[in-house]
Amino acid sequence: xxxxxxxxxxxxxxxxxxxxxxxxxxxxxxxxxxxxxxxxxxxxxxxxxxxxxxxxxxxxxxxxxxxxxxxxxxxxxxxxxxxxxxxxxxxxxxxxxxxxxxxxxxxxxxxxxxxxxxxxxxxxxxxxxxxxxxxxxxxxxxxxxxxxxxxxxxxxxxxxxxxxxxxxxxxxxxxxxxxxxxxxxxxxxxxxx
Amino acid sequence: xxxxxxxxxxxxxxxxxxxxxxxxxxxxxxxxxxxxxxxxxxxxxxxxxxxxxxxxxxxxxxxxxxxxxxxxxxxxxxxxxxxxxxxxxxxxxxxxxxxxxxxxxxxxxxxxxxxxxxxxxxxxxxxxxxxxxxxxxxxxxxxxxxxxxxxxxxxxxxxxxxxxxxxxxxxxxxxxxxxxxxxxxxxxxxxxxxxxxxxxxxxxxxxxxxxxxxxxxxxxxxxxxxxxxxxxxxxxxxxxxxxxxxxxxxxxxxxxxxxxxxxxxxxxxxxxxxxxxxxxxxxxxxxxxxxxxxxxxxxxxxxxxxxxxxxxxxxxxxxxxxxxxxxxxxxxxxxxxxxxxxxxxxxxxxxxxxxxxxxxxxxxxxxxxxxxxxxxxxxxxxxxxxxxxxxxxxxxxxxxxxxxxxxxxxxxxxxxxxxxxxxxxxxxxxxxxxxxxxxxxxxxxxxxxxxxxxxxxxxxxxxxxxxxxxxxxxxxxxxxxxxxxxxxxxxxxxxxxxxxxxxxxxxxxxxxxxxxxxxxxxxxxxxxxxxxxxxxxxxxxxxxxxxxxxxxxxxxxxxxxx
Numbered sequence: 001x002x003x004x005x006x007x008x009x010x011x012x013x014x015x016x017x018x019x020x021x022x023x024x025x026x027x028x029x030x031x032x033x034x035x036x037x038x039x040x041x042x043x044x045x046x047x048x049x050x051x052x053x054x055x056x057x058x059x060x061x062x063x064x065x066x067x068x069x070x071x072x073x074x075x076x077x078x079x080x081x082x083x084x085x086x087x088x089x090x091x092x093x094x095x096x097x098x099x100x101x102x103x104x105x106x107x108x109x110x111x112x113x114x115x116x117x118x119x120x121x122x123x124x125x126x127x128x129x130x131x132x133x134x135x136x137x138x139x140x141x142x143x144x145x146x147x148x149x150x151x152x153x154x155x156x157x158x159x160x161x162x163x164x165x166x167x168x169x170x171x172x173x174x175x176x177x178x179x180x181x182x183x184x185x186x187x188x189x190x191x192x193x
Numbered sequence: 194x195x196x197x198x199x200x201x202x203x204x205x206x207x208x209x210x211x212x213x214x215x216x217x218x219x220x221x222x223x224x225x226x227x228x229x230x231x232x233x234x235x236x237x238x239x240x241x242x243x244x245x246x247x248x249x250x251x252x253x254x255x256x257x258x259x260x261x262x263x264x265x266x267x268x269x270x271x272x273x274x275x276x277x278x279x280x281x282x283x284x285x286x287x288x289x290x291x292x293x294x295x296x297x298x299x300x301x302x303x304x305x306x307x308x309x310x311x312x313x314x315x316x317x318x319x320x321x322x323x324x325x326x327x328x329x330x331x332x333x334x335x336x337x338x339x340x341x342x343x344x345x346x347x348x349x350x351x352x353x354x355x356x357x358x359x360x361x362x363x364x365x366x367x368x369x370x371x372x373x374x375x376x377x378x379x380x381x382x383x384x385x386x387x388x389x390x391x392x393x394x395x396x397x398x399x400x401x402x403x404x405x406x407x408x409x410x411x412x413x414x415x416x417x418x419x420x421x422x423x424x425x426x427x428x429x430x431x432x433x434x435x436x437x438x439x440x441x442x443x444x445x446x447x448x449x450x451x452x453x454x455x456x457x458x459x460x461x462x463x464x465x466x467x468x469x470x471x472x473x474x475x476x477x478x479x480x481x482x483x484x485x486x487x488x489x490x491x492x493x494x495x496x497x498x499x500x501x502x503x504x505x506x507x508x509x510x511x512x513x514x515x516x517x518x519x520x521x522x523x524x525x526x527x528x529x530x531x532x533x534x535x536x537x538x539x540x541x542x543x544x545x546x547x548x549x550x551x552x553x554x555x556x557x558x559x560x561x562x563x564x565x566x567x568x569x570x571x572x573x574x575x576x577x578x579x580x581x582x583x584x585x586x587x588x589x590x591x592x593x594x595x596x597x598x599x600x601x602x603x604x605x606x607x608x609x610x611x612x613x614x615x616x617x618x619x620x621x622x623x624x625x626x627x628x629x630x631x632x633x634x635x636x637x638x639x640x641x642x643x644x645x646x647x648x649x650x651x652x653x654x655x656x657x658x659x660x661x662x663x664x665x666x667x668x669x670x671x672x673x674x675x676x677x678x679x680x681x682x683x684x685x686x687x688x689x690x691x692x693x694x695x696x697x698x699x700x701x702x703x704x705x706x707x708x709x710x711x712x713x714x715x716x717x718x719x720x721x722x723x724x725x726x727x728x729x730x731x732x733x734x735x736x737x738x739x740x741x742x743x744x745x746x747x748x749x750x751x752x753x754x755x
Contacts, residue, residue, distance in 0.1 A: 014580030015559065052563045052588040056581070095318040097600035102325045104608040105599070109470025111441040114548060114608075129321045136317065168609050171583065175605055180580055193579060 004068045005150070006035040007044060007057070011065045012184040015048075015056035020171060024180075026153060069188045078147035079189075085143045086185045092137055093182065099133065100168040100175040102126050127165070130174065134162055148188075154181045197249060197256045199232045200339070210235050212335030214282030217435040221421075224410045227403075227431050230263045231277070231339030232256040234307060236284065239333030242311040248304055256338070257300060264340050268299045276341040279306040281313065283334040285326075286436070290319040291334060295378065296341060303338070310336050342426045342433075344376045349397060349428040352377040355390055356420040357408040360440050361542075361723060363447030363741075367391075367408055369420070377422060377433070387619075393425075403430045411435050416457045417466075418448045438466075442474030442722075443739060450741040453748075460748040467745055475742055478550055480720040480731045538728035540630050540711065543593065543618030545724040546604035550733045551591030551613040552718040555711060557623050559585025565714070572717055576623050578603040586610065591719045593726060595621045613721030621726070630709040 009025040010016070022032035036055055039045040044061030048054060057065065073079050103126050106115045117123055137158070144151035154177060161167070161174040168175040186193055198204050200215065202223045208216040215233035222228050238249050261267045266275035276298055281291035291313040294306040313319060314334050323330055344352035353371030358364060370387035373396070394401040404423065407430070411419040415437035422434040440448055449463035458466075553570035556562035562573040562585035573589035575582060577597050586592060586606050592614040594603045599616065607614030622629040711717070711728075718731035 012580065014582065015584040048560070048563060048584070050563065050567065052566060052584050054584055056584070092317075094600075095321055097605070098318065098321060098325075100605045101600045101608075104605065107326065109468030111468065111470035111474045113470060113473065125324050129324055132317070133321075168605050170609075173609070175609075176580065179602055183580055193577075 002042060002044065002064060002068060003035045003039065004065070004072065006032055007039055007061065007065050008069060008150070008184075008187075009153075010036075010045060010055055011057055011062065011187060012180045014180075014183070015054050016171065017054045021055060023172075024153060024157065066187060066190060070190055073148065073188055076148055081143060081147035082185070082188060085140050085147070086189060086191075088140045088143075089137070089182070089185060092133060092140070095129075095133055096175065096178050099126060099130055102129075103167045126167070130162065130167055134158060134174075151181075151184070154184075197232050197234050197238075197252045199256065199259060200228065200230065200337075204233075206235075209284045209332070210237070210335075212236060212282030212337070213284055213286055213436075214280065214434060215335055215337050218337070218432075220414060221407075221411070221432050221435055224407075224414055226407050226410065227429070229339040229342050229431050229433070230260060231337060232260060233282070234336040234338070236333045236335045239311045239314060239335065240331070242308070243315065243333060248307060253304065253307070254300065257303065260338070260340065266340070268303075274298060277303065277338050278341050279303065279310060280337045280339075281310045281334045282337045283314075283328075284332055285328050287319060287322050287326075287328065287334075290322045291316070293378070295376070297338075307336050307338075310334065339433075342424045342431045344372075344424040344426065345374050346426055348374065350424075350426050351375060351393075351397075352422075352424045353387070353390065353393070354420060354422050355404055355408060356418065357412045358418045358440075358444075358448055358451075360418070360420070360444055363418070363440060363444035363451070365451060367405060377424060397425060397428060400425050400428065400430045407432060411437070413457065416452065416462075442471055442477070443742065445471045446475055446745055447739075447741040450744050461752055463745060464749045464752055472742065474722075475739075477548055477722050478733045479722055480550055480718060480725055480727055480733060540709075540717065540726045540728055541618045541620030543595075543615040543620075543724045543726065544599055545614075545720065545722040546599050546601075546616040547592070547607035547612055547614035547721040549591075549611075549613035549721045550718060550731070551721070552716065552730050553590045555628060555713050555715045555717055556585070556589065557626065557628060557713050559583075559588075561585075561713060563588045572719055574621065574623055574628050575603070577601060578606065586612075591615075591721065593618055593621070593719055595619060595623055607721075613719055615719050615721060615724045615726055618724070618726055626713055628711040628713075630711060 006021065006025050006027070010021050013021060013024060018029055018033055018036070021036070022029040025032055027035070036045055036047075039061065040047065042064075044058060044064055045055055046058050046061075048056065073082060102115075103123075104115055105112050106119075106122060107113070115122070138155070141151065141155040141158070145155065157172065157177040158174060158181075161172060161177055166173045170176070183193075185191075198206065198211065198215075200218055200222065202219065204211070204215075204219045206216075211219075211233045212235075218228050218231075234249065234253070241247060241249075257268065260277070261275055264275060266273045268275050276296050279294040279297055281287075281293065283291070292310050294309065297303050297306050311334065320330065322328070344350050351371055351373035352375050353369055355367055355369035357367060359366055359368040361368075367390055369390035371390055371393050372387045373392075391401075393404065404421075407421065408419065411421065415435075417437040418440055419435055419437045420439070421432050421436075424431050424433060446467055449458070449466050452458045453460055453463050551570065551572060553572040554565055556565050556571045556573050557575070559573065559575075559578075559582040562571045565571045566588040570590035571588060572591045572593060573582070573585045574593040575585075575595075577594050578586060578592070579602060582603075583606070586603070587610065589612065591612055592603055592607045594601065594614075594616045595618050597603060597616045601616055604614055604616050620631050622631055716729055718727045718729065719725070720727070720731075
């Protein structure tokens with residue numbers, strides 16, 4: 001029995017290290033590693049060694065994940081609900097990208113410049129709009145979680161990133177978690193990027 | 194209820210009343226330039242709508258009747274139907290934030306369209322934009338309604354954007370993009386390779402002459418560099434928008450200094466136009482010409498560093514008047530010609546998405562980037578990126594995507610990692626084992642198709658010795674000069690890897706026309722400010738401000754003394 005939790009979590013994160021997969025999947029690292037090794041035996045995931053190494057899916061793993069995710073979606077009778085939530089999500093998506101960009105770049109004296117975060121008022125405005133967007137994405141997250149409980153992890157991770165003020169900095173930033181949710185919706189609904 | 198005004202040379206109202214777009218159109222009409230007939234619903238009507246939900250009913254019907262009379266067309270007339278465009282136009286430009294509706298064909302549709310544009314003023318994304326750019330929330334937007342002109346009507350039709358000077362360098366030569374048989378909105382996306390503006394000169398010489406005249410007149414009127422949005426319908430030129438200024442960094446400085454030499458502005462005005470931000474931007478390290486020119490106070494001399502812009506890309510992407518406007522594009526043929534004298538081989542331009550210059554070997558997959566990074570710096574070139582590419586982004590010294598804009602995943606992640614990045618380099622196509630520099634005549638959509646297919650290959654393998662390596666698109670290797678990816682990670686000299694392709698239709702993924710193959714492993718340099726992608730190792734100019742900045746600073750010093 002293939003473990004969809006870890007497989008799908010890794011699919012949406014892309015390529016990452018053990019600690020991050022475990023955290024996103026809500027598992028202890030040892031447990032996550034044990035499941036990853038089982039998946040590797042099945043030929044579904046692979047580990048790249050080295051400084052930039054980590055875990056990722058094989059082509060077979062991607063195909064199997066797509067198949068299992070579709071199966072899970074239809075078994076739960078959740079396709080309509082997830083499709084509707086995806087539509088709502090895509091309305092908000094451009095704004096998230098605007099805000100992530102605004103966090104890194106701003107127009108100063110008519111010229112685009114790197115935001116050096118020395119202007120607290122500007123940063124506060126960006127943060128306020130992030131918080132506003134976060135409020136508006138909440139009903140989307142709630143609808144998704146009601147349709148498929150595994151979507152619940154995104155609400156938790158988005159809130160944690162916002163609370164840290166990690167808008168677009170780290171691999172667990174608001175932007176990256178959002179992007180994984182986007183990827184998850186595409187994979188789950190079988191929509192090519 | 195506010196008045197609706199026909200667009201005419203005599204309309205003397207401020208941009209705060211009729212919006213920036215209508216204000217510019219009136220200026221064009223005063224200059225005797227061709228503008229499609231239409232009318233403007235002022236910003237005050239938007240404020241009323243947002244408060245009460247009401248539209249200027251009777252007046253709107255009257256304005257439509259007048260437009261029908263002027264055009265000799267009528268809504269719903271099967272023989273001569275009137276079609277209109279409905280565009281937002283606030284006092285301060287908010288590019289891409291509000292709605293535009295095209296081909297509106299009835300009064301009912303028009304009312305719905307106006308309502309939609311007004312309502313888009315309060316869309317959350319527009320609110321966010323105003324918050325971030327210090328634009329007041331209570332102004333509302335005007336709506337410009339104009340008879341449609343069709344850039345996709347026939348072979349003598351097209352759309353484009355034209356700058357009166359090169360927005361990347363400030364050099365005094367027309368610059369822009371054009372796409373034949375296309376409406377403007379089809380090319381704004383930045384995913385369709387466009388033609389350099391001068392393609393108009395050979396294909397529609399009369400239109401070219403008209404456009405050059407128009408650029409000259411708007412420059413003299415605004416006493417500044419301008420860019421216009423235009424459509425050609427069956428060989429007839431129409432201007433849809435004009436916007437002055439908007440350059441940054443060294444390009445802005447050069448224009449200001451040149452305008453003084455041309456007698457269009459005085460020194461004090463030039464000094465006033467250049468902000469500290471422009472001077473800071475002018476000092477960011479940039480790719481520079483291999484052979485530095487002689488230093489000279491002569492205003493005609495070239496800047497030693499050739500590119501000066503923050504945020505570069507297809508000029509089409511600047512279409513709605515993005516601020517700062519974009520430049521550069523997929524025009525390797527002309528660029529290679531002009532760069533030859535300076536020793537640089539510009540493969541393509543995209544938009545600068547993460548400032549800085551990086552040199553490294555091309556990797557076309559995230560896995561390839563990780564593998565090759567062990568031996569030295571790598572530039573990851575992808576159609577676009579996703580979380581699946583994060584390890585490659587982390588391993589790479591610089592990042593290039595062929596699609597996407599400044600807010601794309603690649604752009605955001607590159608900036609968060611502090612890496613130079615160029616996005617939307619539409620002149621390149623990523624294939625299984627190489628990157629192709631597209632020719633000028635690549636068919637619409639071909640690059641996008643190839644991108645999608647190439648992406649499907651991503652992470653498929655460890656990058657070599659698989660069936661992928663033997664597909665038809667690897668035919669570049671047959672002439673013996675191109676090096677397939679994976680056989681060497683140290684393919685040093687870029688020019689060795691350059692191969693001329695014919696038309697290649699493969700059974701697996703792409704159709705590529707007249708491209709050059711840049712195999713994985715080839716050394717390239719990218720400039721994440723100006724968006725240039727250059728073959729080989731390019732020198733950088735750190736804080737090299739050039740003769741124009743020197744002159745401007747001298748004038749500034751004289752001003753403060755005087």
